[in-house]
Amino acid sequence: MVEEETLVLQLKQKEAKAFEMLVNAYKVRLYWHIRRIVLDHDDTDDVLQNTFIKVFRNIDGFKGESKLYSWMYRIATNEALGFLKSRSQLQNLDTEELMATKIANLRADVYYDGDEIQLKLQEAIALLPEKQKLVFNMKYFQEMKYEEISTILDTSVGGLKASYHLATKKIEAYLKKN
Amino acid sequence: MKKENKKFDFKMPEGYFDSLTSHIMDKVEKDDVALRYNDDFMIPEGYMDTFSEKVLQRLETEEVKVLPLRSFRKHYYAIASIAAVLVLFIGLLWNKNNAYTYSDLANSDIEGYFDLDGWEFSPYELAEILPVDQMDLHGILEQQLDNEKVIDYLDDNIKNLEELNLSQDD
Numbered sequence: 243m244v245e246e247e248t249l250v251l252q253l254k255q256k257e258a259k260a261f262e263m264l265v266n267a268y269k270v271r272l273y274w275h276i277r278r279i280v281l282d283h284d285d286t287d288d289v290l291q292n293t294f295i296k297v298f299r300n301i302d303g304f305k306g307e308s309k310l311y312s313w314m315y316r317i318a319t320n321e322a323l324g325f326l327k328s329r330s331q332l333q334n335l336d337t338e339e340l341m342a343t344k345i346a347n348l349r350a351d352v353y354y355d356g357d358e359i360q361l362k363l364q365e366a367i368a369l370l371p372e373k374q375k376l377v378f379n380m381k382y383f384q385e386m387k388y389e390e391i392s393t394i395l396d397t398s399v400g401g402l403k404a405s406y407h408l409a410t411k412k413i414e415a416y417l418k419k420n
Numbered sequence: 421m422k423k424e425n426k427k428f429d430f431k432m433p434e435g436y437f438d439s440l441t442s443h444i445m446d447k448v449e450k451d452d453v454a455l456r457y458n459d460d461f462m463i464p465e466g467y468m469d470t471f472s473e474k475v476l477q478r479l480e481t482e483e484v485k486v487l488p489l490r491s492f493r494k495h496y497y498a499i500a501s502i503a504a505v506l507v508l509f510i511g512l513l514w515n516k517n518n519a520y521t522y523s524d525l526a527n528s529d530i531e532g533y534f535d536l537d538g539w540e541f542s543p544y545e546l547a548e549i550l551p552v553d554q555m556d557l558h559g560i561l562e563q564q565l566d567n568e569k570v571i572d573y574l575d576d577n578i579k580n581l582e583e584l585n586l587s588q589d590d
């Protein structure tokens with residue numbers, strides 16, 4: 243793997259090979275990060291493509307103040323959340339209603355293989371406030387360290403721990419109730 | 421002193437290379453499974469193999485059309501100025517016979533005026549001037565604090581949030 247600084251330089255020179263290397267290096271991690279937010283494969287595909295397009299077009303704005311992958315994760319997160327907002331506006335629903343629809347569709351989704359308990363867990367996660375949902379997904383499913391999450395979400399480690407704690411309590415309560 | 425020309429005599433476990441290929445193939449298959457599955461979610465087969473090509477192609481074919489704003493700018497400013505003058509003129513004509521009184525002013529306008537002019541009224545002085553009994557305070561009194569907002573506030577204003585022992589898990 244080429245050193246990050248060299249890669250960034252090549253990306254800023256719009257070298258196709260460098261961009262291809264970047265896509266191949268991060269497509270899987272970013273895919274799962276986005277999928278946990280938007281839930282279905284087709285939407286994830288759209289958002290993932292848009293993320294890389296945005297990375298390519300805005301690479302000149304990357305100042306190296308954070309790691310490249312933190313910057314890309316941030317773009318992916320914003321793209322996914324923006325996608326949900328615009329989809330809910332298009333369908334004249336609030337975000338909660340949209341997520342409820344998406345969860346209902348999961349049951350019949352060819353690319354979803356979860357049992358009833360796993361589906362209930364997805365329901366509980368979908369109902370969380372935005373930040374708690376992100377922190378929970380990144381910590382629990384992607385097993386990221388708080389320090390990594392902190393650079394992506396621009397929140398202190400203490401704040402993230404608090405959010406994660408609240409998220410697990412809410413999920414626990416939801417699963418017990420339902 | 422002569423350096424001894426030592427030959428190193430490494431020995432391989434018997435049949436090592438026979439099983440090496442199958443070990444590698446097992447690992448490749450496991451990685452492929454990890455690629456396609458993440459707990460309860462799945463990816464269509466072959467999706468990741470063709471993804472980078474798809475994105476590169478999209479980059480090549482998409483062209484961002486930039487409108488030549490420069491030439492429109494002069495006309496835009498001219499039209500905007502004329503429209504502004506017309507609106508002002510019509511507005512003045514419309515309100516010619518209407519004299520404003522204090523009752524025409526919204527409470528928010530009055531508050532804004534005091535803010536802009538830097539009048540340093542205390543809240544009590546303002547309360548004497550503004551009709552508090554007509555203000556809708558229900559929204560403020562009934563508002564419940566959102567946990568996320570509380571955490572964000574604490575995060576911004578407390579040096580070491582961990583001292584509050586809000587979380588138990590690491």
